Amino acid sequence: MKRVAVIGGDGIGPEVVAAAVPVLEAVADKHGLHVALDSWDLGADRYLRDGTTLPAGERDRLVDEYDAALLGAIGDPRVPSNVHARDILLGLRFHADLYVNYRPCRLLAPSLCPLIDAPHEIDIAFFRENTEGLYAGVGGRFKAGTPDEIAVQESVNTWKGVERIVRAAFEHAARAGRERVTLVDKANALVHEGALWRRVFDEVGDEWPEVRRDAVYVDAMAMDLVRRPERYEVVVASNLFGDILSDLGAQITGGLGLAPSGNIHPGSWAFFEPTHGSAPDIAGTGTANPLAAIRCVVLLLEWLGCSEAGDDVEAAVVASVEAGVATPDLGGTATTREVGDWIAARV
Ligand code: NAD
Ligand code: IPM
Ligand code: MN
Numbered sequence: 001m002k003r004v005a006v007i008g009g010d011g012i013g014p015e016v017v018a019a020a021v022p023v024l025e026a027v028a029d030k031h032g033l034h035v036a037l038d039s040w041d042l043g044a045d046r047y048l049r050d051g052t053t054l055p056a057g058e059r060d061r062l063v064d065e066y067d068a069a070l071l072g073a074i075g076d077p078r079v080p081s082n083v084h085a086r087d088i089l090l091g092l093r094f095h096a097d098l099y100v101n102y103r104p105c106r107l108l109a110p111s112l113c114p115l116i117d118a119p120h121e122i123d124i125a126f127f128r129e130n131t132e133g134l135y136a137g138v139g140g141r142f143k144a145g146t147p148d149e150i151a152v153q154e155s156v157n158t159w160k161g162v163e164r165i166v167r168a169a170f171e172h173a174a175r176a177g178r179e180r181v182t183l184v185d186k187a188n189a190l191v192h193e194g195a196l197w198r199r200v201f202d203e204v205g206d207e208w209p210e211v212r213r214d215a216v217y218v219d220a221m222a223m224d225l226v227r228r229p230e231r232y233e234v235v236v237a238s239n240l241f242g243d244i245l246s247d248l249g250a251q252i253t254g255g256l257g258l259a260p261s262g263n264i265h266p267g268s269w270a271f272f273e274p275t276h277g278s279a280p281d282i283a284g285t286g287t288a289n290p291l292a293a294i295r296c297v298v299l300l301l302e303w304l305g306c307s308e309a310g311d312d313v314e315a316a317v318v319a320s321v322e323a324g325v326a327t328p329d330l331g332g333t334a335t336t337r338e339v340g341d342w343i344a345a346r347v
Contacts, residue, residue, distance in 0.1 A: 001034040002304050005062055005069040007271075009043040009088075011278025012288035012336075013072020019290035019340025020070065023313055024297045026344040031309040040069075042088050044076030053087035063096050068303055069271035070296060073278040092271060093130050098263040099161065100168045101128035101242060102299070103275055105249035105259060108318050112254035112330070119230040122253050125178070126235050127169040128242025130263055132156045135239045157193040157238070162200045168266065169236035170208045176234075181205065183215040184237040184245060193238070201236075221245060225252060250275050257289025257329045260296040262303065270303050272296040286335040289327040291317055294343055316346040 006021060008014030021037065028035045040062070047053055062069060069092075074085040092098065103126040107113055110120050136156035143149050166183075173181050183201045187194025198215060205213045216224065218241045224231070225248050237245060250259035256276035264270040274292030282288055294317055301310035325342045326332025334342070 001036055002068075003036050003038070003066045004300065004304075005040050005066045005271075006037050007040045007042050007069055007071040007088075009072040009074045009278065010045075010076040011073055011280050011283035012276075013043070013074070013278050015072075015283070015286070015288050015336050016274065016290040016293035017070060017072040019336050020293040020297050022340060022344040023294050023316075023347060024070075024300070026347045027297070027301070027309045027313050030312065030347060031306060033304075033306055033309060035304070038066075042084075043074055044079050044084055047084040048078060053084040054091050059091060059095055062092070063269050068269065068300055070293075070300055071271055071273040072293065073274065073276065075278040075280075077280050089273075090135065093263050096265060096269045097131060098265045098270060099129065099131045099164055100262070100264040100266065101130035101239075101246075102126070102168075102172075102262040102264055103128060103242070103246040103249065103259065104299075105246070105253045107253045108258070108321050112258070112321065113252060115226065115229075115252060119228075122229045124225075124229065124232045124235055124249050124253075125169075125172055125176070126237070126242055126246045126249055127165055127172065128237055128246060129161060129165040129239050130242075131239075132158060132161045133239030155190070155193055155238070155240075157196050159196065159200065162197055163204060166197075166200050166204045166236055169234050170204060170211060173211045173234045174208055178211070178233040180212040180214065180232075181234045181236060182221075182232055183213070184218050184221045184235055184241055185215065186218050186241070187215070188217060197238070218245070222248060225249060246275055255289070255329050256292065257327065258291045258295065260292050260299050262296075262299045264303070270300075272300045272303070286337065287328050288336045289329050290336045290340045291320075294340065312347055313343070316343045319343075319346055 008017045074089045105124045107122040134155045138154040139152040250256045259275040261275045262272050298310040298314045
C-alpha cells in the first residue's frame with residue numbers, strides 16, 4: 001500500500017486538488033493499486049488561526065510516514081510576509097533535500113500554443129536546482145528601516161549541489177531518449193557561479209557522449225523559448241532561473257493551468273505540485289484549470305512505480321483537451337470540478 005499526503009493549501013490549491021483526487025482514486029481503482037490518501041491542514045488559514053506553519057514534528061512525520069505528497073499551492077495575500085510558504089514549500093524542499101525540481105512542459109495540442117506559427121511539438125523537461133542558489137537564504141539586512149539600509153542575498157552554488165542536478169538532467173535525457181541537454185546560466189556576468197556550473201556540466205556531460213550539450217545565457221533563452229522552443233529538450237538551470245523559465249515554458253505550452261512539477265530526491269521522497277501558485281485573482285470562482293494538478297497525479301504515479309496508470313491519466317487529459325472540456329483559460333466554459341469529473345470518468 002502507498003500512502004500519499006494531500007495538502008490543498010491556499011487559494012485555488014484546494015480547488016484543483018479536489019478535482020485531481022477523484023482522478024487518482026479512479027485510476028488506482030482501475031489498476032488495483034492501494035493508495036491511502038490523508039488530508040493535511042497546512043496553509044494560510046491554519047497560520048492565521050493558530051500561528052503555526054509546518055511544525056518540525058509534522059514535517060518529519062510527513063516525510064517519514066508517507067511515500068509522497070500532492071500539494072495545491074501556498075501563498076495568500078493575507079500573509080504578505082509569505083512566511084508560511086517559506087516554511088511549508090521551501091521548508092519541505094530544503095529539509096527533505098528535494099534537489100530536483102522537475103517541470104515538464106509538453107504541448108498537448110498545437111492549438112494550445114499562443115505563438116504565431118506555433119510549432120507542432122514542444123517537449124521540454126526543465127530540471128531546476130531546488131535546494132540552493134539565491135534561495136539558500138544566505139545574506140541579511142543591515143540598518144533596516146533607515147535610508148542606509150543594505151540588503152544582501154547571496155547565491156550559493158556547491159559542487160555537490162550542481163553536480164547532482166546536472167546528473168539528474170543527463171540521466172533523464174538518456175532514459176527518455178532525448179538528444180540534447182541545455183545548460184542555462186549567466187556565465188558572462190555571474191562569472192563565479194557560471195564557471196562552477198560550466199565545469200560541472202562538461203565533466204558530468206562527458207559521461208554521456210551520446211547526449212549533445214550546449215549552454216545558453218538566460219536572457220537569450222527567454223527570447224529563444226519564444227522564437228524556437230522546439231529546439232530544446234532537457235534544460236538544466238539554477239533555482240531562480242529555473243523558476244522563471246518554467247513559467248515561460250508553461251505559457252508556450254498552454255499556460256500555467258497545465259504545468260505540473262515534482263520536487264524530488266531520487267530514491268527518497270517527493271512531493272508534487274502544479275507550477276502555478278494560488279491564483280488569488282480567480283480563487284473561489286470555480287474557473288481554475290485543474291489539469292496541472294491532474295498531471296501532477298501522472299508524475300506521482302510514476303514516482304510510485306505505476307507509470308501505466310499515469311499514462312492512462314495523461315491520455316484522459318489529452319482527450320479532455322481534444323473534446324473541448326476545458327476551463328476559461330483554455331477557451332472553454334467548464335468548471336474546475338467538471339473537468340476533473342470528466343477526466344475521472346474517462347479514466
Ligand atoms: P499564480 O501562478 O498564482 O498566478 C499567475 C496567473 O496565472 C494569475 O492570473 C492566475 O489566475 C493564473 N493561473 C494560475 N494558475 C491557474 C490555473 N490553474 N488556472 C487558470 N489560471 C491560473 O502566480 P502569482 O499570482 O504570482 O502568485 C500568487 C500566489 O501564489 C503568491 O502568494 C505566490 O507566492 C504563490 N505561489 C505559490 C506557488 C506554489 O505553491 N508552488 C507557485 C507560484 C506562486
Ligand atoms: C514555485 C514558486 C515558489 C518558488 C515561491 C512560491 C516561493 O514560485 O514553486 O515556482 O519560487 O519556488
Ligand atoms: Mn514559480
